[in-house]
Amino acid sequence: MTLNQIAEAYVKLVLAVGQHDGSYVDAYYGPAEWQTDTAKRALTDLLSDADQLLQQLSTLSAPPADQRLRQDFLMLQLTSVRAYINQLSGTHLSFDEESIALYDAQSPLLREADFDLILAELDQLLPGEGDLNARLSTYHRGFEIPRDKLDAVFTAAINESRARTKKYISLPDEEDFKIEYVKDQVWSAYNWYQGNSYSLIQVNTDFPMFISRAIDLASHEGYPGHHVFNLLMEKHLVNDKGWMEYCIYPLYSPMSFLAEGSANYGISVAFPEVERLQFEKGVLFPLAGIDPAQADLYYRVQAVLQKLSYAGNMVAKRYLDGEVDRLAAIKLLMKYALSDEKRSTQRVAFIEKNRSYVINYNLGQDVVKNYIEQRAGKVDEPHRWQVFTDLLMCPRTASMMGQ
Numbered sequence: 001m002t003l004n005q006i007a008e009a010y011v012k013l014v015l016a017v018g019q020h021d022g023s024y025v026d027a028y029y030g031p032a033e034w035q036t037d038t039a040k041r042a043l044t045d046l047l048s049d050a051d052q053l054l055q056q057l058s059t060l061s062a063p064p065a066d067q068r069l070r071q072d073f074l075m076l077q078l079t080s081v082r083a084y085i086n087q088l089s090g091t092h093l094s095f096d097e098e099s100i101a102l103y104d105a106q107s108p109l110l111r112e113a114d115f116d117l118i119l120a121e122l123d124q125l126l127p128g129e130g131d132l133n134a135r136l137s138t139y140h141r142g143f144e145i146p147r148d149k150l151d152a153v154f155t156a157a158i159n160e161s162r163a164r165t166k167k168y169i170s171l172p173d174e175e176d177f178k179i180e181y182v183k184d185q186v187w188s189a190y191n192w193y194q195g196n197s198y199s200l201i202q203v204n205t206d207f208p209m210f211i212s213r214a215i216d217l218a219s220h221e222g223y224p225g226h227h228v229f230n231l232l233m234e235k236h237l238v239n240d241k242g243w244m245e246y247c248i249y250p251l252y253s254p255m256s257f258l259a260e261g262s263a264n265y266g267i268s269v270a271f272p273e274v275e276r277l278q279f280e281k282g283v284l285f286p287l288a289g290i291d292p293a294q295a296d297l298y299y300r301v302q303a304v305l306q307k308l309s310y311a312g313n314m315v316a317k318r319y320l321d322g323e324v325d326r327l328a329a330i331k332l333l334m335k336y337a338l339s340d341e342k343r344s345t346q347r348v349a350f351i352e353k354n355r356s357y358v359i360n361y362n363l364g365q366d367v368v369k370n371y372i373e374q375r376a377g378k379v380d381e382p383h384r385w386q387v388f389t390d391l392l393m394c395p396r397t398a399s400m401m402g403q
């Protein structure tokens with residue numbers, strides 16, 4: 001088999017795994033007949049397909065230089081598909097074993113004490129006294145975007161992200177997206193990439209959106225996040241080079257480590273700190289009807305909260321490894337991630353559905369950040385955009401980024 005033939009067989013294998021789990025295929029824009037041909041096959045058959053493909057891939061002769069990364073990435077994707085088939089067949093993995101098997105990465109081991117200093121820092125910043133979670137909830141209430149202003153604020157944020165991204169990344173003329181507001185989801189927003197440079201971006205309105213989330217989600221889901229990552233792969237890898245393995249996106253795979261990590265890191269690429277604050281104060285806060293004079297303290301608080309992000313991994317690991325029950329997990333999230341009770345409950349539902357996927361957001365962001373800043377530094381903006389774009393057009397897993 002050639003590399004291209006293995007790639008095609010890999011796509012069909014992922015489609016077949018998708019018959020066993022509706023969430024597995026996050027995006028597919030390959031030939032329609034590959035999809036419709038797929039009758040549901042037994043997991044044992046799929047496992048032997050995966051083994052065979054891995055075997056074939058490992059015996060291929062050394063590829064030309066431009067295809068070496070391609071081959072390495074496909075090898076790690078296939079290894080992950082194989083692990084997922086085993087999980088669907090009932091193999092139980094611990095949190096860390098699972099994240100290594102599916103995402104080629106392991107989150108650092110953290111304990112409560114690692115977050116205590118950060119909580120103390122927040123205690124100094126926030127007005128009022130007493131329970132930190134309650135104080136933060138009260139403080140945050142003033143930064144909710146009213147439902148009737150949500151579309152105006154989110155649209156302004158995504159248009160700005162798009163304009164900033166287009167300055168540095170050449171996007172196809174026809175690229176576009178649609179925003180929909182939905183309910184009853186475990187996530188706060190989602191990008192459904194449809195192919196042909198088009199995305200459906202859904203925003204969950206179960207809870208009011210805080211003002212900081214407008215730019216976060218616009219960049220993460222749209223520009224230069226998921227929408228741009230997907231369209232760059234479609235254009236440069238699938239259409240131009242014919243590397244068909246990139247026409248499918250298996251959700252529980254190393255692809256997500258790069259997707260979530262780059263989408264989160266991309267927020268600060270599109271909106272460096274000072275520029276972001278200017279735009280928030282000048283445009284988004286007024287659109288949301290929130291006093292721009294409050295933005296400085298608000299963003300200092302957000303910066304500290306960001307450092308608590310790994311608390312989510314700590315809680316997910318303990319809960320999934322059976323060390324704490326659901327209620328205790330919610331309480332731990334309230335104490336160390338400082339989300340209110342309702343959002344912590346939603347978060348636990350996300351953990352139950354997506355398990356060790358949670359590491360892709362924060363560890364993914366840090367690994368992508370280190371990879372890019374080691375090559376481009378922090379201040380040379382065009383260079384940073386260039387390395388960022390190169391990474392999206394030539395995907396790497398965590399170990400390939402040097403984690």
Ligand SMILES: [Zn+2]
Binds near residue numbers: 226
């Ligand atoms: Zn995402």
